Amino acid sequence: xxxxxxxxxxxxxxxxxxxxxxxxxxxxxxxxxxxxxxxxxxxxxxxxxxxxxxxxxxxxxxxxxxxxxxxxxxxxxxxxxxxxxxxxxxxxxxxxxxxxxxxxxxxxxxxxxxxxxxxxxxxxxxxxxxxxxxxxxxxxxxxxxxxxxxxxxxxxxxxxxxxxxxxxxxxxxxxxxxxxxxxxxxxxxxxxxxxxxxxxxxxxxxxxxxxxxxxxxxxxxxxxxxxxxxxxxxxxxxxxxxxxxxxxxxxxxxxxxxxxxxxxxxxxxxxxxxxxxxxxxxxxxxxxxxxxxxxxxxxxxxxxxxxxxxxxxxxxxxxxxxxxxxxxxxxxxxxxxxxxxxxxxxxxxxxxxxxxxxxxxxxxxxxxxxxxxxxxxxxxxxxxxxxxxxxxxxxxxxxxxxxxxxxxxxxxxxxxxxxxxxxxxxx
Amino acid sequence: xxxxxxxxxxxxxxxxxxxxxxxxxxxxxxxxxxxxxxxxxxxxxxxxxxxxxxxxxxxxxxxxxxxxxxxxxxxxxxxxxxxxxxxxxxxxxxxxxxxxxxxxxxxxxxxxxxxxxxxxxxxxxxxxxxxxxxxxxxxxxxxxxxxxxxxxxxxxxxxxxxxxxxxxxxxxxxxxxxxxxxxxxxxxxxxxxxxxxxxxxxxxxxxxxxxxxxxxxxxxxxxxxxxxxxxxxx
Numbered sequence: 001x002x003x004x005x006x007x008x009x010x011x012x013x014x015x016x017x018x019x020x021x022x023x024x025x026x027x028x029x030x031x032x033x034x035x036x037x038x039x040x041x042x043x044x045x046x047x048x049x050x051x052x053x054x055x056x057x058x059x060x061x062x063x064x065x066x067x068x069x070x071x072x073x074x075x076x077x078x079x080x081x082x083x084x085x086x087x088x089x090x091x092x093x094x095x096x097x098x099x100x101x102x103x104x105x106x107x108x109x110x111x112x113x114x115x116x117x118x119x120x121x122x123x124x125x126x127x128x129x130x131x132x133x134x135x136x137x138x139x140x141x142x143x144x145x146x147x148x149x150x151x152x153x154x155x156x157x158x159x160x161x162x163x164x165x166x167x168x169x170x171x172x173x174x175x176x177x178x179x180x181x182x183x184x185x186x187x188x189x190x191x192x193x194x195x196x197x198x199x200x201x202x203x204x205x206x207x208x209x210x211x212x213x214x215x216x217x218x219x220x221x222x223x224x225x226x227x228x229x230x231x232x233x234x235x236x237x238x239x240x241x242x243x244x245x246x247x248x249x250x251x252x253x254x255x256x257x258x259x260x261x262x263x264x265x266x267x268x269x270x271x272x273x274x275x276x277x278x279x280x281x282x283x284x285x286x287x288x289x290x291x292x293x294x295x296x297x298x299x300x301x302x303x304x305x306x307x308x309x310x311x312x313x314x315x316x317x318x319x320x321x322x323x324x325x326x327x328x329x330x331x332x333x334x335x336x337x338x339x340x341x342x343x344x345x346x347x348x349x350x351x352x353x354x355x356x357x358x359x360x361x362x363x364x365x366x367x368x369x370x371x372x373x374x375x376x377x378x379x380x381x382x383x384x385x386x387x388x389x390x391x392x393x394x395x396x397x398x399x400x401x402x403x404x405x406x407x408x409x410x411x412x413x414x415x416x417x418x419x420x421x422x423x424x425x426x427x
Numbered sequence: 428x429x430x431x432x433x434x435x436x437x438x439x440x441x442x443x444x445x446x447x448x449x450x451x452x453x454x455x456x457x458x459x460x461x462x463x464x465x466x467x468x469x470x471x472x473x474x475x476x477x478x479x480x481x482x483x484x485x486x487x488x489x490x491x492x493x494x495x496x497x498x499x500x501x502x503x504x505x506x507x508x509x510x511x512x513x514x515x516x517x518x519x520x521x522x523x524x525x526x527x528x529x530x531x532x533x534x535x536x537x538x539x540x541x542x543x544x545x546x547x548x549x550x551x552x553x554x555x556x557x558x559x560x561x562x563x564x565x566x567x568x569x570x571x572x573x574x575x576x577x578x579x580x581x582x583x584x585x586x587x588x589x590x591x592x593x594x595x596x597x598x599x600x601x602x603x604x605x606x607x608x609x610x611x612x613x614x615x616x617x618x619x620x621x622x623x624x625x626x627x628x629x630x631x632x633x634x635x636x637x638x639x640x641x642x643x644x645x646x647x648x649x650x651x652x653x654x655x656x657x658x659x660x661x
Contacts, residue, residue: 052620234446274448411643426428
């Protein structure tokens, strides 16, 4: 009798557990809109009331903020990430927005709450499969991968958990490796190209000797076996090699957890030590890892570097192209350059339509330089040898020609200047 | 940047910079690529990735959450300065980095362990216990971002962007508590719901003169102004 009751209890418990798990799975699989409606029905309770009302005023840019760009010339494929509307969009390489058109309609848009994409900042196209790899900065610690056919609000075909503040991305197809920069703690992480879920990187470059300082863009020169990294110049110090605070946990265990610190690389800095350095382009051996110094550094007032963002290398020309965000310019250096040197060429001026460029890539097949401008939602295309205040060959606009971008991105704080009656919004 | 505060007395703007381990002060109305007028940075500061801050323009102090504690600097501090005092230790229960100061009632509020808001005496030092702890299921706190205080009403206003990592969390709101609240208490007021349009409120600032509340929303990349005269009545 007792055994029978126990068995019945076990059966009931089992059924309840399975039902619970099924409900959890259903909840997770439910579209966000449905989940939000259900949740809205369960109102937040208060003591004096919910002050639900429409905003008096609402500042919002309806246009995209292009943050990165990738081109596949063989398939006339241009992919850009949009940090304002959280989208990946695809255009044709030959698109050219007519001057009076409001914008060019993308061929394909991937966007929505199923995509695991928010503050998008890097893009890479697999030259064989045409899969698109994108990096998220700050609010989603994932690298989603979308197939050639992905469209709309779809889950990624593959997802890799990445450290918090991942920014740049590039690939080495020969060795089937992916390279990414981490802004802070400053690092370069290298993964197997097929890495997924909680996989650990193959190797990392980090530590005081690396001179990494808020790294952003990354490019590979496979002809000369070099890795090129742009740095904004914010530095902290370990006193030598990077000091991990992981004790018994493996990488997979650590990155699989959700913590208050998100997936910030667990590192122990010297308290109090920090520095603002000049921005730089650091050049390393391609396979540099650990606390390895750069082979050479391009840095100093003559370089005119100012928030250098995405970078690209033209191996045959021996040139490094830099999206120089805060200077509204594109800089070109020789890969052999070192120290405080002036760029060999610069694209800058009102005719160029270069405005807060963060994204940049090269189409070597067609000898074209592509720039994604965050400040005016335009992709501008130049000849690879372009110099000075030149008119772009083509422009793909995501918004009206007579407007500029608000560039509100991840507004994590707000202040009020009562003297000037102004709202202060850092990004 | 995850915080910004305007000092109306000296007409200055303060921001933290965790990547370079510094507190920067700019001229009010600073524009373009203007350098800061002061930088707190260096080994004596003990700063460890300052992410948020608060200022007290009456007593001329900067409050900086610092890995399980709070460092207090002089408002005009510059260079490699030591903190005036530090609140840290297990009794404090401080965790996270959101903070706001009430110079009128000599209090400050900071985030604490287990999704709590801790209220301390403004002059607390060392391993001090909080005066009040707002914590528990009735608070409905999932995550706290920027906080602001309306001192005249002894009111704490908090941006609650919902569960970390969720793209459109089901429970998001701006929550408001009295600085006298203690225990497992629901917010006095909230600002949430379909009409507000809020999806992931990240930050809050107050304008008592115009009885307005400013909210930034990360998911919208937008800035909203709400008229909330109720919260400024006291």
